[in-house]
Amino acid sequence: MMNFTVFVFGCLMLTYSCNGSMEEIVGELQRELQQLKMKTGNEIQALKTSITTYENEIQLLKTSSAIEIEILKEEINTLKVERLNGSEVPKRRFVLGTNSFAEKPAFSASLTNHATSLSNFQTIIFDNVFTNDLRGYSGITGIFTAPMNGTYFFTATVMSHSGEYLETEICMNGKSLVSMYSYDTHFEQGTNSVVLVLKTGDKVWVRHSNTQGSKAFGYHWSAFSGFMI
Numbered sequence: 001m002m003n004f005t006v007f008v009f010g011c012l013m014l015t016y017s018c019n020g021s022m023e024e025i026v027g028e029l030q031r032e033l034q035q036l037k038m039k040t041g042n043e044i045q046a047l048k049t050s051i052t053t054y055e056n057e058i059q060l061l062k063t064s065s066a067i068e069i070e071i072l073k074e075e076i077n078t079l080k081v082e083r084l085n086g087s088e089v090p091k092r093r094f095v096l097g098t099n100s101f102a103e104k105p106a107f108s109a110s111l112t113n114h115a116t117s118l119s120n121f122q123t124i125i126f127d128n129v130f131t132n133d134l135r136g137y138s139g140i141t142g143i144f145t146a147p148m149n150g151t152y153f154f155t156a157t158v159m160s161h162s163g164e165y166l167e168t169e170i171c172m173n174g175k176s177l178v179s180m181y182s183y184d185t186h187f188e189q190g191t192n193s194v195v196l197v198l199k200t201g202d203k204v205w206v207r208h209s210n211t212q213g214s215k216a217f218g219y220h221w222s223a224f225s226g227f228m229i
Contacts, residue, residue, distance in 0.1 A: 105147050106227035107137035114161075115216040118208035124158065124168065124216055126206070126224040137226075143205040144226055146198040154226040155193040156206045159217035162186050166213035170194055172204045179209060187217065195229070 109126035118124070125142035137144045146152065160166035160182040169179040170192065180190030196204065206224050208214070216222050 104150070104228040105134040105136040105152075107132045107144060108225040109137060109139060109223065110220040111216060111218040111222040112220065114218040115222075116214065118214045118216065120208065120210070122208045124206045124208060124222070124224075126222070128220065133227075141205075142224075143203050146200055146202045146204075148228075149199050150197075150228045152196050152198050152204075152226055152228050153193065154196065154204055154224075155191070156180060156224045157189050157191040157222060158182065158206065159187055159189045159221040160184075160213060161215045161217055164213050164215060166190065166216060167208070167210045168206055168216070169209040170204065170206055172196060172198075173202060176209065181212075187221075189221065 108130040109132075110128045110130070111124065111126050112128045115124050123142045125139070127139045127142075129137065129139045132139075134147045136147045144154075154170055156168070156170050158166065158168045158180050163185055165181075165183045167179065167181050168190065169176050171177055177196075178192040178194045180192050182188040182190035196202075198204070204226065208216075
């Protein structure tokens, strides 16, 4: 029995002498455990980041889908008006609170909240709609779609924030037409107007232009209007 104990002790001593002391072995194991924890933590963080990215993409898809649905609704309304144009049904809509009918498109809308972080050529959506005869303007997309052929008048006023530059423009079918510019040490409004001959389905809207400024002042200090002459 004594000989066996001596043999085992000798083997342990030999192992320690070959592989280092007990403290070194424990230290090495602790370092490996710490590295494993760090690796696992990094993998968990990467997984959380991926989940957040996927959630953001899903939200963007939902928002994009909602906008596309509204655009489709607007296009359906336009098609309905086009059908009326081709028939003998009068192109009229009863105006609530009056005894008359709206026979021509007309709209007016303002910006409720500040439009911030505007990118180049981003549409400014005037969401507070006052008037929208024949439903040509969308408060969801910020775009006016001509429901019938004719000559139209458009005007836009956009206010810049205090001490900041802002360049905007009225465009038709993506083509820049007239520009607005504002800058002051306080607040200033840029405004412009244009008369256009439109065909059914032509689109007109206001957008940020160039790289000057990135914020439009809301609270109904900025507005967009248009009507058939």
